[in-house]
Amino acid sequence: MSAATNARRTPGRVLVVDPALGDQALTELAALVSLGLTPTVNLRRVTDAGLRARIEADWETANFDGFSEEELGRRLEDEGRGYHALKCRAGIPLTRAVLERATRDGLRHRLALVGRAAAGSDTFDKAAAEELGVAIRTTPGANAAAVAEHTVALMLDALRGVSQRSGALRDGSWSTAVQELPAGSLAGARVGLVGSGTIARHVAELVRAFGAEVWVCGSPRFTQHRADGWPGHRVQSLAELLAGCDVVSVHVPATAQTEGLIAARELRLMRPDSVLINTARASVVPEETLDQALRDPASGPRRAAVDVFEAEGAGFSSVLAKNPHCTLSPHVAGMTRSAMRTASCRIVDEFARFLEDTGLFSGGAR
Template identity: 85%
Template sequence: MLDHHHVPGRVLVVDPALGEQALTELAALTDLGLVPTVNLRRVADAGLRARIVADWETVDFDGFSEEELARHLEDEGRGYQALKCRAGIPLTRAVLERATQEGLRRRLALVGRAAAGSDTFDRAAAQRLGVAIRTTPGANAAAVAELTVALMLDALRGVSRRDDALREGLWSAAVEDLPAGSLADARVGLVGSGAIARRVAELVRAFGAEVWVFGSPRFTPERAAGWPGRRVESLSELLAGSDVVSVHAPATAQTDGLIGAEELRLMRPGSVLINTARASVVREEALDRALRDPASGPRRAAVDVFEVEGPGFSSVLADNPHCTLSPHVAGMTRSAMRAASRRLLEEFAHFVKETGLLSGGLR
């Protein structure tokens, strides 16, 4: 049997923090006794790449490829005890099984993602294989809420489409649909009751909006008592009663297709839908059809999340004139990224201290 007591700890950093925070993050992982191997694929800044190469072992691979991820976690038998990422990498059952297989000098015990979600991770397989998953829910709540409100204002006031019209010299098109809607005296319905939804509620109330909230079963009347908004009993009630609907539900089996064609038909004529949560919650094709139908409820939408993202991006909404598109950047502010990195490092430190990750192997 392999003696793990003398095997130094290793962490595969699939994508480091952005900018100078990457160096702070890598130094902190090193201080925990973990030897980082840094994937440079998403490090665009040449100067930062050079500084990382000077101090740490590096690799360069596609972290979104299941096969490449599994192969690098195996690392020709050397293995890793920990993995750190920012993006939604494909941490599937097959990847986890290969990263924890017998015979590796180190077997994966900890995965940390500097973001709130983990819907691309097979949590059931991780639990079965003894791999802990740590994320940073709430670290980017303020950032996502800010963009959510910005997209609401764009959908209501037509900022981006009026800009496009003026750049084409079309003044008459730029002043169409006036007077515009506003958040003042509007009713904003929030689908979800987490930290992001709460921050959105606080922001839109400052504009004079009324807030309704439809949350998970955990969002009981007792929990809703201190909220800056009214709890409603059903999604249909919220959709039918709101001028603006903003989606903040996680991607789960229960929320998959939560808002489809039938639900969109319940929305008020001329209403607005915003999705900065997950693409699976609102069906893209159903939203596209609803926006193109003058008799349907929603008239405008703004979407930050898509079924197919990255260099291969495609969406039926891409040529829909009633929808504003944003490339899944709601949480990507400097402040939010620093906060997520710091919080994840705290999670790593706690795990190392509580489990003795580096003091005698993994199993």
């Protein structure tokens, strides 16, 4: 075999910051290998001892904090070896500084591809990635049904007080558990959806099955023509939706345009007995503003349920944690077995398409 042929077949290196969950991790890693990638697997978030052992038996491993900008940057440099690709599930801090370290001159392998097995990429510096020639791939829609299910579960909890009543009974207080009855219901309620993407559409279909009326306010791209096939009524403005709905659910990405989209002025527009659900991004509904509104009976919604926070993970902190009118969920809306498996398969497909389009590891490796 010639040296040129050998070079063409040299496998690429992929840093797997957090593999898929359970046995799907093994399937995912094997699929990456079949694409010509040699994985280095971070075991920091792999808690199953048996799975750790199986990964260690077959692949190179590491143990570092993927949420630490410094540790992530150092690992991507890997003492000068570098990586061609990175795969993750979580919203790791892929900042300009990290990307510059992963693409600097002198590395044997320069980062060319980042894939996240999830919909969002708001913790990635996309402008820096484009400037440095790093492609970003995600899996939008893979967990849409799961997020929609969780959204409706949070609606029901907020309306019916399920978690509060459970807590009261565990404390031995039947009288507290049966307070604020009769409870609200989705049947006959008007549910307003802020955003008109795949998740919002799933939510619309689910709540209509409960007998709710659906209003939706989308971006300028959500024209009446696009809304004609929707299971709901298109409204012209966010203000109209907030003032007219019993339940408001947020389904927009984190962008400069959506930051603080629902702040104090918008919350004051909501009905006194209304409910607000946020399974989108924390920046859309500022936590401190929501906390203040929930504590003021004359201002904004009566209850809320939130799945997303500015400070998550081990450093979790939120003023809403001490608010009795808010149900908290640890950013798990999309984490069902089915959704995670789908996202894992789709990100591998995205890697395959990228490698086929670029010729990386088939004669065009960097």
